Amino acid sequence: MKKLSVFFALLFLAFVSLPAHAGEIPIGIYGTLTGTDTDVNGMSYGPKDYLTYVNERAGGVMGHKYVPILLDGKNSIPEEVKVFKRLVEVEKVVLVNGWSTGGTKALRDQINTLIKIPFQAQSLSSDVLDPQKYPFIFLLGPTYEDQVLIALNYAKQKGAKTFAFIHADIEYGRAPVRNALEQKIPEKLGLKVLADIEYAGGSPDLTPQLLRVKELNPDYVYIQDSAGNTVKILRDAAKVGVPAGKFFGNNYNFQHIIPGTLGKDAEGFKALQINADWGENIPMMKEIEEFGRKQKIEKKDAYYTKGWVQGKVIHELISRVLKKTGGKIPEIGQFRIMLKDEWVKLENFDTGGGTPALFYKDHQGHTQARIVEVKAGKFATISDWIKTR
The missing domain is CATH 3.40.50.2300 (Response regulator)
Known part of the structure; x- marks a missing residue:
């Protein structure tokens, strides 16, 4: 009991x-x-x-x-x-x-x-x-548009006069570029946009698009895409003689697969970092x-x-x-x-x-990014945190 x-x-x-x-x-x-x-x-x-x-x-x-x-x-x-x-x-x-x-x-x-x-x-x-x-x-x-602004400001500080965009044929690629152009962000910074170049996202070869970049010869090219397609862009850019140092990618290009896959053909490529790395x-x-x-x-x-x-x-x-x-x-x-x-x-x-x-009052969390660049085969931070607003 x-x-x-x-x-x-x-x-x-x-x-x-x-x-x-x-x-x-x-x-x-x-x-x-x-x-x-x-x-x-x-x-x-x-x-x-x-x-x-x-x-x-x-x-x-x-x-x-x-x-x-x-x-x-x-x-x-x-x-x-x-x-x-x-x-x-x-x-x-x-x-x-x-x-x-x-x-x-x-x-x-x-x-x-x-x-x-x-x-x-x-x-x-x-x-x-x-x-x-x-x-x-x-x-x-x-936002992607905030990130475009950071890249354009960087290009201007480096003495750039001309700029181009390149992206896939989906809304993720098109919308931010369309918005930046409609808001006349490049013009307000004194930069002339030479082209808005589009490609099929699943295309294995982007040589035609990179030949156009070579012909136009902009001072910088902004990639509104993710790392997988960026590897193709930089690979084919190297084939036609356009250096990676001309290219700048959004936060979805801060990925070590880019220098890891391309080696010297990625040297000088820049991207944006919005959160800590692994x-x-x-x-x-x-x-x-x-x-x-x-x-x-x-x-x-x-x-x-x-x-x-x-x-x-x-x-x-x-x-x-x-x-x-x-x-x-x-x-x-x-x-x-x-x-x-x-x-x-x-x-x-x-x-x-x-x-x-x-801070989520404006539903965005934060508005900061820093610039990273491929140096000696690795991404290196080349700026402090940059506030876009």
Whole structure:
């Protein structure tokens, strides 16, 4: 009888020690896991791994476990719309970590008007950044247009008079260039744009486009694309005699595969960095290393660290909402709105060195970048953090 009493006492203590509303919190994530643009998909693995890390290290958030659901958007707008619908309608996620410029633009009405779900975009297009029109969309870093401005200012400081753009035939390539030209950003800096050169994103050979660059001979060429196609551009530029030092890429070109693949043909190429690189001596990297001792890390690069930061942001928002509800998971519609409201209030958020401090009043996180250049086969930082606003 005594043993039975002890058993029930222990059972009672076990129950009262649990949170009153322990449950699961589904978080939707999609990216290009297969197909084109997989060179930057560490951004999708990063948030998934961070939330898994929180589950392992802290048991989740206030007793609730994260359920990160990662799906393949295949860098296809119809597929991104399809997986977004599944995440929202079937998986019942409270927040979505999305992907491309074209996909995000296609989903703007659903995100902000029909469904009203907080959405963290990998796109940095100004076309999806508007707190009034798109109150549920949030970015992490300077827009592509901000980055063009940094590159143009750098070119002007180096005495450039002429400039050209080169990009793939998708919205990610077209929109930022179109916006920069419509806003007359080059003209305001006294730079003449000689060409806006487009190519098929999946083309294996870009020699015709690089022959045109050679003929026009601009002082600098801005690449609005990611590392995979940039390798092709610099490879074919070298073939026709255009040096890599003429080229400047956005933040999705800060990838070591470029000098690693091209060697001397990448020397002088410049790109923009908006978050910490893999392996930097920062507190956030210690977290990643701890996670990696138990779990496999799919991508070890600057895009994974960007995704890890996004995971930290998600966890902070969820934590803030649950503190307000006393640890109770709200009804899904209310939960989504509360997360959006907390996101706007997030300011001076320390990411452990992953980015500059984050302020989300304007839905952008931060507006800083620094310039990196390939020197002796490696990217080297050649500027301080540059504020675009």
